[in-house]
Every structure is written in C-alpha cells, then in structure tokens.
Amino acid sequence: MKWFSSLRRPRSRQQTVQRIGLAMAILGVPVCGQAEPDRIFLRDGSSKQGRVVADTNGVYTFAEAGGPTVPVRRNTVRFVVYGDEKTVKERLGIDAFQAQCTDTDIQDIRILPAESFGAEILQQVQSAKKFIYMTTYSLSGSESGRMGEIFEALKERAQAGVKVYLIAPASPRAHVGVRIASMNVAEKLESIGIQVRFLQKTKLLHKKLVIIDARTVLLGSSNFSLAGFGRNIELNVLITAPAFTQEAVTDFRSLRRSAKALHQVSF
Amino acid sequence: MTRTARDTLILRSRELAALYRGRLEVLLEQAYRLETESYEGPDLPRKFPEAKDSPRGRRDERLVAPRMQAFTDVRRAESYFTPGRDGIERFLQIADDTMLSGSRLGTLQQFHDAGIAVVTLELDRASLHLKTAVIDERVVITGSHNWTSGAAARNVEDLLIFDSPQLARYYTGYLDYIAETHAKPFAEIARDAVDAVDTDPMAAAGLRRRGEVQYPATLPDTVPRTRFRDVNAKGDNEAFSVRGHVEYLDDDEYLPVVREMINTARQSILVSMYHVAARRRSETVHEVLKELGDAAKNGVYVYLVLNMPEMQSDSQHETHSAIAERLRERGVDVRLNVPGALLHEKVVVVDLCKILIGSHNWSEGALTGDGVYESSALLVLPRQEPRFAHRLVGHPIVSDMRNRGTWEKELSLLRHLDSQSTDQRDATIIRLEQERQP
Numbered sequence: 065m066k067w068f069s070s071l072r073r074p075r076s077r078q079q080t081v082q083r084i085g086l087a088m089a090i091l092g093v094p095v096c097g098q099a100e101p102d103r104i105f106l107r108d109g110s111s112k113q114g115r116v117v118a119d120t121n122g123v124y125t126f127a128e129a130g131g132p133t134v135p136v137r138r139n140t141v142r143f144v145v146y147g148d149e150k151t152v153k154e155r156l157g158i159d160a161f162q163a164q165c166t167d168t169d170i171q172d173i174r175i176l177p178a179e180s181f182g183a184e185i186l187q188q189v190q191s192a193k194k195f196i197y198m199t200t201y202s203l204s205g206s207e208s209g210r211m212g213e214i215f216e217a218l219k220e221r222a223q224a225g226v227k228v229y230l231i232a233p234a235s236p237r238a239h240v241g242v243r244i245a246s247m248n249v250a251e252k253l254e255s256i257g258i259q260v261r262f263l264q265k266t267k268l269l270h271k272k273l274v275i276i277d278a279r280t281v282l283l284g285s286s287n288f289s290l291a292g293f294g295r296n297i298e299l300n301v302l303i304t305a306p307a308f309t310q311e312a313v314t315d316f317r318s319l320r321r322s323a324k325a326l327h328q329v330s331f
Numbered sequence: 332m333t334r335t336a337r338d339t340l341i342l343r344s345r346e347l348a349a350l351y352r353g354r355l356e357v358l359l360e361q362a363y364r365l366e367t368e369s370y371e372g373p374d375l376p377r378k379f380p381e382a383k384d385s386p387r388g389r390r391d392e393r394l395v396a397p398r399m400q401a402f403t404d405v406r407r408a409e410s411y412f413t414p415g416r417d418g419i420e421r422f423l424q425i426a427d428d429t430m431l432s433g434s435r436l437g438t439l440q441q442f443h444d445a446g447i448a449v450v451t452l453e454l455d456r457a458s459l460h461l462k463t464a465v466i467d468e469r470v471v472i473t474g475s476h477n478w479t480s481g482a483a484a485r486n487v488e489d490l491l492i493f494d495s496p497q498l499a500r501y502y503t504g505y506l507d508y509i510a511e512t513h514a515k516p517f518a519e520i521a522r523d524a525v526d527a528v529d530t531d532p533m534a535a536a537g538l539r540r541r542g543e544v545q546y547p548a549t550l551p552d553t554v555p556r557t558r559f560r561d562v563n564a565k566g567d568n569e570a571f572s573v574r575g576h577v578e579y580l581d582d583d584e585y586l587p588v589v590r591e592m593i594n595t596a597r598q599s600i601l602v603s604m605y606h607v608a609a610r611r612r613s614e615t616v617h618e619v620l621k622e623l624g625d626a627a628k629n630g631v632y633v634y635l636v637l638n639m640p641e642m643q644s645d646s647q648h649e650t651h652s653a654i655a656e657r658l659r660e661r662g663v664d665v666r667l668n669v670p671g672a673l674l675h676e677k678v679v680v681v682d683l684c685k686i687l688i689g690s691h692n693w694s695e696g697a698l699t700g701d702g703v704y705e706s707s708a709l710l711v712l713p714r715q716e717p718r719f720a721h722r723l724v725g726h727p728i729v730s731d732m733r734n735r736g737t738w739e740k741e742l743s744l745l746r747h748l749d750s751q752s753t754d755q756r757d758a759t760i761i762r763l764e765q766e767r768q769p
Contacts (some may be wrong), residue, residue: 105720119597137630138598138630139630141632142632142720143598143632145683145715145717146715149714152714152715153713156597156598156684156685157595157597158684158712158713160591161576161591161592161685161711162711164578164588164709165577165578165709165711166578168576170574170575170576170713171577172572173573173575174570174571175571175572175573175718177565177568177569177570179568180569180570184570201690237702263704267696267704268696268702268703268704269703269704270690270692270697270703270704270705271581271704271705271706272690272706281579283689283690283706283707284676285605285675285676285689285690291673292675295672295673296673296675297568297603297672297673297676297726298675298676299603299676299677299678299688301688303577303708308708311581312579315579315706
C-alpha cells in the first residue's frame with residue numbers, strides 16, 4: 065500500500081519515468097527502445113517471456129508478460145536473453161572485455177563449423193591477390209573432396225603469382241605420424257608452388273590459421289584435413305577486422321622467420 | 332598389486348643372444364638415426380627403476396633351453412588355442428578390461444560362448460600387458476607378440492616358446508594369482524553392458540568404485556538412453572553470422588581472458604572442449620576447473636562437454652571421465668560426447684555474449700603458452716546470441732550421466748554398437764529400444 069501511495073507523488077521526473085517503465089514492464093509492454101521481451105530459459109527445460117526487472121543477490125525479479133512479478137533464483141536458470149543491448153551492457157559486464165579489443169568498430173563475424181569452413185577457405189583462396197598464409201597442426205595429403213579443391217585453388221593462385229606460404233610442426237611433441245605425413249605432403253606442395261616451412265622447436269605448432277591478403281583471417285579448431293573440413297565437430301571464425309588481421313599477420317611472419325625448409329629439418 | 336602385470340625373464344644362452352643380436356642388427360640398418368641436437372626439452376631420465384621380485388617365486392636364473400620361433404603364421408598360432416578342443420580340462424583366459432569395449436568385446440564373448448573361463452583384470456592403475464600362455468603344464472609362450480594378425484604379419488615382435496615344466500609351474504602360479512586376486516569374471520560384465528537397469532547398475536554388478544554421491548538438485552535430469560539410432564548425428568551445424576568486437580589472442584594471452592570470463596560470469600558458462608588435461612602437474616588447468624566449480628556454486632549455469640575417444644583404452648577416456656566425476660560433484664553439468672563423432676572444437680561461451688573460439692585446448696602447455704603455439708579469437712557481442720547455446724547443448728552426448736557407472740555402461744554399449752556390422756547393429760537397436768520402452 066505504501067508503494068502505491070508513493071506512486072501518486074513522484075519526487076522527480078526521473079522517478080516518474082522509472083515508475084512508468086516499471087509499470088509497463090509489469091504489464092509486459094515493450095518500453096521505448098526495447099523491441100523484444102526478455103526470455104528466461106530454465107534448467108527444467110521450460111522458458112518464459114517478459115521483463116527481468118532486477119538481477120541482484122542471486123535472484124532475478126521477473127515480470128512475465130501479463131503476469132505478476134516473481135523472484136526466480138539464479139540456480140534454476142540456464143540463460144537469460146535480454147531484449148535490448150542496453151541491458152546486456154549494464155548487467156553482463158561486456159565493457160571490460162570490449163576494452164581489450166584493439167579494433168574499436170563493431171565487426172561482422174562468420175561462425176563456421178567444419179563443412180562451411182572448408183567451403184569458405186576455398187572461396188577465400190580463390191579470391192586472393194597478394195598472399196595466402198596458412199598454419200596447421202596436421203596436414204592431409206588427400207586430393208579428394210574439399211582438400212582436392214583447395215589444393216587446386218592454391219596451385220592456381222601460386223601460378224598466378226600469389227605468395228602461398230604454409231607452416232607445419234616438426235616438433236618432437238608432434239605425433240610422429242603427423243610429422244611424417246606433413247613432410248610427405250610438403251614435397252608435393254612445393255612442386256605446385258607453395259612454400260612449406262617447418263617449426264622444429266620443442267614448443268608445438270598447433271595454430272589453425274589462414275590469412276588472405278592481410279584483409280581476412282580464418283582461424284579455429286579445424287586442421288587441414290578431410291575430417292577438419294567434414295565429419296568432425298569443429299568451430300572456426302572468419303574475421304576481417306583490420307587490427308585483428310594485422311596481429312595475425314605479425315604472428316605468422318614471426319613464426320616463419322624461425323621455421324625451416326624441408327631439407328633443413330632433422331628428423 | 333599396484334603395477335602393470337608383466338613378466339621379466341633373464342636367460343643365459345649364447346645361442347639365443349646371437350639370434351637376437353642378428354635380428355636387431357638387421358633392424359638397426361633399416362632404422363632412421365635420431366638427431367638430438369635440436370632437442371630443447373628437459374633431460375631424459377638416465378636410469379630406469381629396476382624390476383623387483385614378483386609377488387610369488389623368484390626369478391629363475393638357472394639355464395633353460397628355449398627354442399625361439401619366428402611366429403609369423405597366424406594359423407599356427409591359432410592351432411594352439413582352438414576353443415573347445417577335446418580333452419582340455421582347464422582353459423582360462425585373462426584379458427585386460429580395455430577389451431570390454433568396442434569390437435574386442437565380441438572376441439571375449441566368443442571365447443566365453445565356447446566354454447572358456449574368461450576373466451578381466453580390473454585395476455585402476457595397472458593394465459594387463461602380458462602376451463603369455465601356459466600349455467599342459469609344460470609349454471610356456473611369451474614375448475611382445477599380441478594375438479593379432481597385425482602382430483603376426485606386420486609388426487616387429489618377438490615370441491619365445493619354452494619347453495620347461497619348471498617355468499610352466501612358475502607362470503601358472505603367477506597367472507592364477509592374477510585371476511583370483513585382481514580379475515572379475517566376464518559373464519557378469521557382459522550382461523551389464525547390454526541390459527537396461529532401473530537401479531544403480533554399479534551396485535548391481537558389484538563394481539562400485541566409490542561412495543554414491545548426491546548431485547546438486549539444480550543439475551538437469553539425465554536419463555537412461557532410449558534412442559539408439561543416429562546417435563552420432565550432429566546438432567546445429569550450420570554457419571551463422573554475428574556482429575561484435577574482436578581480439579586476436581595467441582599463446583598465453585588466452586588464459587587471463589578465459590579466467591576473467593569465468594570469474595565474472597553472471598548467467599552461464601558453456602564450454603565445448605576437445606581435450607582437458609588434468610595430470611598432477613597441470614596446475615593451471617586445475618585452477619581453471621576449480622573456478623568453473625566455484626562459478627557453479629555461485630548459481631551460474633556451467634556446462635562442459637568433453638570429447639570421448641573411440642577406444643576406452645585411449646587415456647583421454649579416463650582423464651575426461653575423472654573430470655566429469657569430480658566436476659559434477661561440484662554442480663557443473665559435465666557431458667561426454669558420443670564416441671565416434673569427434674568433438675574437436677575448443678569453444679567457451681559466457682553469458683551468450685563473450686566467446687572464445689580457436690585452437691586452445693585446456694592443456695598446461697596451451698594455457699601457459701609454454702608448450703604450444705595457439706591462436707584464438709575473443710568475440711564480445713552487444714546482443715546475446717542463443718545460437719551458440721543451441722549448438723553446444725545440441726551435440727551428440729551420452730544420455731545417462733546419473734553416476735560414473737551409468738555413463739561408463741552407456742559408453743561401452745555405444746562403442747559396442749559402433750563396432751557391429753549394419754545388420755547386427757539394427758537387430759541390437761531394435762531389441763534395446765523394445766526393452767527400454769517407457
């Protein structure tokens with residue numbers, strides 16, 4: 065009762081706006097700038113739509129659309145998907161992580177499981193004009209399917225004058241089968257114009273990285289293999305952010321400086 | 332018994348030594364020379380621990396008269412061990428418990444069905460490494476040669492056959508000791524591997540490993556598997572786009588970011604990881620896992636799905652099972668991928684808006700940056716993306732995570748199904764689904 069009586073006499077314009085907003089949230093009406101409701105996904109498999117009014121001390125205060133405001137304990141919730149960016153920013157602490165990102169602009173990011181990653185690599189390789197940098201832990205010599213298409217594209221680009229460089233591991237930590245396979249494939253790649261180098265340090269090369277013309281980076285979990293581009297459960301990204309790309313280029317060039325040609329590798 | 336079941340023989344025989352030396356010299360000519368100049372790692376141990384006396388008997392240092400045969404004929408090998416041969420009073424087979432998984436289970440079943448007493452070594456920290464037979468209290472066969480076609484036809488092996496009642500008595504005593512003290516009968520385990528149970532299967536089979544634990548009530552229910560078709564089917568496997576800020580993280584730059592993400596999570600932490608190393612010296616990994624448990628205790632929903640290898644003998648099986656056991660006790664929703672659908676991704680999603688995708692496994696070398704060169708991307712999204720959750724929660728996973736016994740049984744069953752021919756698998760699936768009709 066006290067709450068209702070105080071509603072009649074707001075002390076400030078800000079307080080008025082807040083109370084109107086709270087009332088609209090309770091009624092499930094979208095507030096200005098909030099196009100979508102908040103969604104709560106509970107651990108019992110159910111879900112609700114409405115507005116998360118507050119999130120304090122392990123409890124969500126949740127106003128379900130057309131229903132009362134109820135407390136929902138955090139340990140019964142799997143996800144809360146907020147309907148607007150402002151709430152995400154306020155409640156999920158993304159500022160601290162955003163501050164760690166060198167590129168200040170928002171970027172388009174492609175999320176690529178195994179098969180789409182292979183398809184995207186092929187497309188990017190075919191569009192390369194200056195250089196193609198690649199690193200992988202394991203390298204398949206298979207010429208079938210996607211691997212065959214990518215090797216053909218690399219060959220075509222190398223013959224067109226694009227610099228194509230690949231670094232693979234020759235560390236004692238790499239599985240001996242992986243090392244042997246990579247070295248066997250290296251000879252074939254060199255014959256089609258791809259410069260292959262091996263990182264023979266105790267520290268193992270495990271990066272899976274493709275950089276096209278200092279404008280596009282593809283990285284993730286997929287190795288250069290049929291499994292990495294097909295049957296495995298993998299996840300990779302395609303990013304074109306300038307600072308991100310430049311860091312990847314610097315990283316690759318640093319590794320290449322300490323990598324050896326095939327005939328220099330002692331095995 | 333705390334060490335692997337193996338044998339060490341000291342034989343004084345010029346004839347045998349000459350035979351081995353000749354064979355090893357041939358191998359030496361064919362082998363690659365190992366260059367060690369570029370090796371930058373720690374010193375290798377210079378002295379290996381000496382073998383101690385076995386639990387019974389002593390090493391026989393007297394001269395025995397062995398005959399060495401190059402055992403390359405599989406049919407000849409099989410002639411010694413034809414199951415059900417007339418006149419055999421006792422036929423005991425001791426197998427390692429790794430043979431209970433996949434295609435090898437069928438082999439043990441065949442021996443069992445032929446009337447051979449089959450037992451499996453059941454020890455947490457030891458395995459059966461012997462390739463030994465004792466025949467008619469007289470003939471002893473031992474060496475590196477497993478009873479496989481690969482060993483017979485492709486590998487470099489040795490196999491020694493002794494005509495020695497004294498040696499046969501010694502080995503019989505040793506094998507009986509193993510069978511009586513540290514092995515389980517095969518029949519019980521085979522039955523458990525395929526039958527559905529409603530109560531605690533580990534208790535029913537007398538295979539309880541530890542005291543039962545009550546998982547926190549906030550974990551989602553897990554149930555015995557009722558569907559066995561297309562268990563490897565991938566969930567959400569389509570490409571999609573998001574918009575956000577990005578940062579390139581290489582080597583040791585990943586660790587502080589992932590720890591901060593975990594420690595500041597408000598709602599959820601989803602991790603899909605090919606490999607988590609949890610050896611004693613993996614201190615950094617242990618700290619990260621502890622922080623996952625702390626987040627779960629604070630009410631954050633923590634989900635961790637780990638790869639399960641195709642073979643139970645792969646050390647990753649034990650490592651990830653132990654992590655699942657430990658973290659589920661702390662309220663983390665750990666799930667195990669169905670063997671056969673290799674879960675190779677390395678993804679961390681916090682609050683559906685802070686994401687790491689890349690090559691960093693959770694190993695000591697990767698997280699500290701000391702052992703492995705890695706590259707990952709940090710994505711910070713202004714709008715949460717539930718599709719990451721659909722993907723990670725939708726992977727093909729083991730269904731029955733009630734306790735270690737139930738998920739080990741389901742894994743054995745899934746591996747067994749995977750090893751069968753299409754017709755056999757279809758028949759087994761029909762039977763299982765009928766038995767488990769709700």
